[in-house]
Every structure is written in C-alpha cells, then in structure tokens.
Amino acid sequence: MKKNSSTTQFLFLALSVSIGHVVSALKGHKEALLVIDVQNCFLPGGSLNVEGGERIIPIINQLRERFEVVAFTRDWHPKHHISFASHHEGMKVFDEITLQYDKDGNLCSDPSRKTSNITEKDCSEDEIEHTVKQQVFVDHCIMDTPDSALSQELVKQKNDIVVNKGSNPEVDSYSAFFNNGGFEKTELEALLDEKQVGKVYVVGIALDFCVFWSAKDAQKLGYETIVIKDATKGIFQESMDHAVEEMTKQGIQILTSESVLGSGKEEL
Numbered sequence: 001m002k003k004n005s006s007t008t009q010f011l012f013l014a015l016s017v018s019i020g021h022v023v024s025a026l027k028g029h030k031e032a033l034l035v036i037d038v039q040n041c042f043l044p045g046g047s048l049n050v051e052g053g054e055r056i057i058p059i060i061n062q063l064r065e066r067f068e069v070v071a072f073t074r075d076w077h078p079k080h081h082i083s084f085a086s087h088h089e090g091m092k093v094f095d096e097i098t099l100q101y102d103k104d105g106n107l108c109s110d111p112s113r114k115t116s117n118i119t120e121k122d123c124s125e126d127e128i129e130h131t132v133k134q135q136v137f138v139d140h141c142i143m144d145t146p147d148s149a150l151s152q153e154l155v156k157q158k159n160d161i162v163v164n165k166g167s168n169p170e171v172d173s174y175s176a177f178f179n180n181g182g183f184e185k186t187e188l189e190a191l192l193d194e195k196q197v198g199k200v201y202v203v204g205i206a207l208d209f210c211v212f213w214s215a216k217d218a219q220k221l222g223y224e225t226i227v228i229k230d231a232t233k234g235i236f237q238e239s240m241d242h243a244v245e246e247m248t249k250q251g252i253q254i255l256t257s258e259s260v261l262g263s264g265k266e267e268l
C-alpha cells in the first residue's frame, strides 16, 4: 500500500511537471493582427519615409475587420537616440554600427563614437555581455510629436492594444517584443497573453526591419506566426528578400491579404 501510494505520488508529480511544461509553452486560441509602426514618420512627409507605405493602409483597414484583437506598435524615440546617425561621428544613414552592453543593459562607451546626451559606461572586456549590430537612421519618430503618431488613415478602436518601442535612448528595438540586445521586453507578449492570443498576423513597416524582427520573436515566443506580405512595405529589395527567406526557414508563413480575406471568417 505504501509502495503504491508513493508510486502514485511519483506518477502524479511526473505528470504535473510534464503538463506544466507543455502548458507554459502553449499560447491561447485567439488570433491577433499586429500592425507594426504605421506612423507618420514612416509615411510620405515623415522623417523616415518608406516609399509606398501609405498604400498598405487600406489593406490593413480591411484586414482588421477580421480580427478580434488588434495591436499597433509605435517606434517611439527620445530626442537623443543611439539609432540616429547624427549621434555617430562620420556615420551615414543606413551605415552599420556595433554596440556593446553590460549584463544590466548599460551601453559600453566607445572612444570612436560621438554620443553626447546618451549615457555610456566604461566596460572592461569581461563586463561586455551583449554585442548588437544595427543600422543608423535619420532622426525619426520622436515620441509625442505629430511625426510619431499613428497614421490618421488607420481605423482604430478603443480596445486596440498600442505598444511603444525604442524609448530607451541607449538601445534600439526593431522588434515589437524585445530590444535589439534581447535584454528588455515590451509589454506586448503579456497583453496578447491576457487576450488569449495564440496566432499572430504581422503587417506594417518596414518588412526588412521591424516586421522581420517582430515576426521572428513572435514565432520564438510560441505564437503561430504569419506575415501578410502585401500589407507590408520594406526599404531595400535585397534585405526584404533575405527577410522573407529567413522567416520562411523558421516556419513563419508568408501569405497575401487576398488569401487571408478570402478564407471564411469562421476560420479566423
């Protein structure tokens, strides 16, 4: 009897651990539309205009009618931001820089860099924990300005989720979920989980930067992830091709809006 009881206890414990593990990896059953950075700054007349960005807005408005959960992200930078070429001596827009951070996410100083107004720390080799490569851009999407507002043309509803990213002056955030070093999270995953989302459809700007990194992180976090390609706009053809290839390799589906809108509403 004693043996049976402890065997039962062991089995129960093993089962709980196993179920617990599976449950923690599972997401909810709902679907969400993630609209990445459809802000004035990335549209005609904006600080970092991505050509043709305005043409995806009617498609996004049509798509959103099919979703119970819609989340918008905003690139939301302070006036001085590490991703601005103007803060890096001799750097041109779209040049690549290398940034290093310690374990607490402090930016390590680099004598070749001119980053007045951005806090840096002298790090020893041992202290460097994260090395991040990224492009630099024109000054763009400064928080709380008309330039960083979501496009007026987008249909918005009061229950929509809005998440800001890139607000830390020392580190950029292409992804809607994590910063570029992967050491800081936005609230997006928690908000989607609260609404029991398990599948995300990603659209917006730019396909080869923020859409790409957001989709990759969504997939990594356990969401079934789809990118609706004609509801995105990118910057460089070569990096867009690379992004699509990488996403496909990782199991992210690339669909057209026609195929999503054409499928029955009951399936969404």
Ligand SMILES: [Zn+2]
Pocket (backbone or CB within 6 Å): 075, 076, 077, 083, 140, 141, 166
């Ligand atoms: Zn930015």
